[in-house]
Amino acid sequence: MSDLMQTFPIRKIIEHGPGVKSFYFDQTFEVQAGQFINLWIPGVDEKPFSVSHIQDGQIEISVKAYGPFTHRLMQSQPGQLLGIRGPFGHGFTLKDRGLLIGGGIGIAPLRLLARQLHERGLHFVSLLGAVSRHEIIFADEFERLGTCYFTTDDGSKGKKGFVTEDVAAIIETEQIKQVYAAGPEIMFVKLKAILDTLHVPYEFCMERYMKCGIGICGQCVLDDSGIRVCVEGPVLNQDDLQDVTELGMMHRNASGKRSI
Amino acid sequence: MTRFLGLKPDSLLVLASGILGLTASSLKRVIDFGAGAVTTKSFNLEVRKGHKAPSIIPFKNGVLNAVGLSNPGVQEMALEIEKFKKRCDAPLFASVFGRTIEEYGEVIQQLIDRVQPDLIEINVSCPNVRSEFGTPFGDSLDDTARVTEIAKKYAGKIPVSVKLGPHGPGIGRLARVCEDNGADAITAINTVGPGMLIDINVMKPVLSNKTGGVSGPAILPIAVKSVYEVFEHVSIPIIGTGGVTGTEDAIQMILAGATLIGIGTAVYYEGIEVFAKINRGITEYLQKHGRTSIEEIRGKAHE
Numbered sequence: 001m002s003d004l005m006q007t008f009p010i011r012k013i014i015e016h017g018p019g020v021k022s023f024y025f026d027q028t029f030e031v032q033a034g035q036f037i038n039l040w041i042p043g044v045d046e047k048p049f050s051v052s053h054i055q056d057g058q059i060e061i062s063v064k065a066y067g068p069f070t071h072r073l074m075q076s077q078p079g080q081l082l083g084i085r086g087p088f089g090h091g092f093t094l095k096d097r098g099l100l101i102g103g104g105i106g107i108a109p110l111r112l113l114a115r116q117l118h119e120r121g122l123h124f125v126s127l128l129g130a131v132s133r134h135e136i137i138f139a140d141e142f143e144r145l146g147t148c149y150f151t152t153d154d155g156s157k158g159k160k161g162f163v164t165e166d167v168a169a170i171i172e173t174e175q176i177k178q179v180y181a182a183g184p185e186i187m188f189v190k191l192k193a194i195l196d197t198l199h200v201p202y203e204f205c206m207e208r209y210m211k212c213g214i215g216i217c218g219q220c221v222l223d224d225s226g227i228r229v230c231v232e233g234p235v236l237n238q239d240d241l242q243d244v245t246e247l248g249m250m251h252r253n254a255s256g257k258r259s260i
Numbered sequence: 261m262t263r264f265l266g267l268k269p270d271s272l273l274v275l276a277s278g279i280l281g282l283t284a285s286s287l288k289r290v291i292d293f294g295a296g297a298v299t300t301k302s303f304n305l306e307v308r309k310g311h312k313a314p315s316i317i318p319f320k321n322g323v324l325n326a327v328g329l330s331n332p333g334v335q336e337m338a339l340e341i342e343k344f345k346k347r348c349d350a351p352l353f354a355s356v357f358g359r360t361i362e363e364y365g366e367v368i369q370q371l372i373d374r375v376q377p378d379l380i381e382i383n384v385s386c387p388n389v390r391s392e393f394g395t396p397f398g399d400s401l402d403d404t405a406r407v408t409e410i411a412k413k414y415a416g417k418i419p420v421s422v423k424l425g426p427h428g429p430g431i432g433r434l435a436r437v438c439e440d441n442g443a444d445a446i447t448a449i450n451t452v453g454p455g456m457l458i459d460i461n462v463m464k465p466v467l468s469n470k471t472g473g474v475s476g477p478a479i480l481p482i483a484v485k486s487v488y489e490v491f492e493h494v495s496i497p498i499i500g501t502g503g504v505t506g507t508e509d510a511i512q513m514i515l516a517g518a519t520l521i522g523i524g525t526a527v528y529y530e531g532i533e534v535f536a537k538i539n540r541g542i543t544e545y546l547q548k549h550g551r552t553s554i555e556e557i558r559g560k561a562h563e
Contacts, residue, residue: 003318007461038314042462046313081462083314211327212316214528218280218301226289228280254309256282256301257332 002029003088003214005040007081011058017134019065020105021074024058025084031059032091033113034182034205034235038213040083041076045069048210048230050109050182051087052138062137064105088213089234092116092180092203098124099176100142101163101191103183104135109205110182111138118145125149125174127167129183133157147174164190171200181205189248192241204241206234209252219256222246262296262554264497264519265419265444267351267378269296271539272554273510276501276524277302277355277381277423278327280532284343287352294535295523297351300341302383303331304357304367311388312468317457322476322503323525324457326388326469329357334367338374351378355423357386359393361406368414380418382411382443385425385450387473398450399428405437412442421445421499424490426452431486432493439494447499447522448486452479476525479503484512491517491559505529507541514542514554515561 150158310330451473483502
């Protein structure tokens with residue numbers, strides 16, 4: 001692990017679906033699921049990403065084409081040098097009888113969590129949702145590791161609808177003691193309301209615009225708690241989120257100005 | 261308790277500008293962790309995105325940054341300052357800059373029309389916007405004098421501290437010019453440089469801006485010497501900032517002549533807990549040396 005910028009060649013690139021690719025690098029550090037690294041494309045920009053898998057001495061970062069940076073990343077080739085700093089922040093805590101809830105590309109960090117829970121013999125169930133079946137990445141891997149529920153907006157895989165609709169029922173049926181979630185923030189807002197009512201502990205993997213990754217720039221600090229997503233997060237639990245007033249509301253951009 | 265320009269902060273440690281200074285929630289948390297006062301991130305009239313990432317990069321003995329004075333503009337910052345003031349009694353220092361000398365006056369005017377900070381810190385020494393703004397005003401005695409004069413004119417009753425760098429015509433002479441033009445305090449120093457780090461595989465500078473200001477342990481000796489020099493040239497109080505990460509560093513700043521001590525990059529090395537740690541350390545140092553107050557040792561390295 002290193003906070004300092006170091007560059008490594010991309011070892012391999014695999015396409016997983018429309019606009020989703022995995023990039024492999026030699027593993028030079030240990031990662032807790034949910035922690036993030038900063039990826040630098042020299043001459044372009046630097047952005048935070050979660051690690052989706054570790055196997056055979058390589059770390060895997062799974063990325064969805066979304067903005068200018070990720071589109072550039074999609075064009076990169078094996079052998080190309082990218083900068084990596086990290087891993088940063090706090091990841092998920094590994095507990096028994098977990099429910100992993102992933103929305104869209106949020107499934108990526110949960111994949112490493114599923115693997116780490118499995119390695120420790122901890123029981124878990126997955127609830128994965130996306131726009132369509134093509135966007136539910138790594139479905140077969142999750143299915144190999146335990147019970148899975150799926151939802152899609154168009155009904156092309158699993159139930160038609162959103163992951164949040166069946167959460168309460170699944171928690172009861174599967175005797176869930178801990179919820180882990182990664183995905184769009186509106187999903188967190190709905191989950192928080194449900195889970196606070198049910199008094200089920202939860203951990204959400206948060207995303208914010210970040211500059212430093214090392215807890216000093218203040219860009220990713222949450223209103224009104226003052227929590228830094230890059231240090232105390234990105235995984236925050238029900239207590240951390242108690243005083244957060246900006247969940248699902250607005251984020252700060254590069255200038256620090258609030259925007260939706 | 262410390263006395264500084266009529267203020268009585270609970271600690272002589274101040275959060276330095278550019279660190280955790282964007283929002284009320286962030287600034288308030290730093291106070292909760294033991295800072296006596298906080299300084300906002302520098303802002304001006306416009307909304308600035310700053311330089312692309314990487315803009316903040318740690319290296320072995322410090323941090324190199326070229327954030328590029330990103331800020332949400334005076335209107336949004338005034339709202340955050342107002343929010344902080346509602347939630348917290350600790351002094352808040354507003355750090356401002358201008359692309360032109362006149363803009364310093366305008367941003368102060370727009371700020372104090374909305375909210376009253378406890379001090380206005382004038383940033384004339386940011387080393388990483390040269391490509392856009394040219395040589396910093398703080399590298400010139402004349403420009404520093406003019407900025408100080410205009411800042412004082414617009415700040416009214418609110419005290420003004422000018423944040424200087426170790427470059428240009430000499431920080432002692434710069435500080436004297438500030439004092440002569442009405443400055444109430446000097447903040448010494450800003451980040452040093454600019455410096456550069458090059459990735460040896462890609463063979464290119466790491467910062468998107470190529471160059472940036474150096475902070476952290478690497479600059480402590482330069483900061484201590486700068487405070488020492490300013491103390492010899494002026495009688496207004498000094499906010500000694502630069503490379504302080506522990507008690508011994510802070511004591512050196514006091515012995516060199518600082519009244520308050522800025523803490524910034526140390527948050528990276530020691531966490532926000534650094535404030536409480538140094539507060540305790542200073543108390544222990546005074547006890548160990550049979551002193552009852554900081555005043556007894558301030559500037560003592562000059563005797």
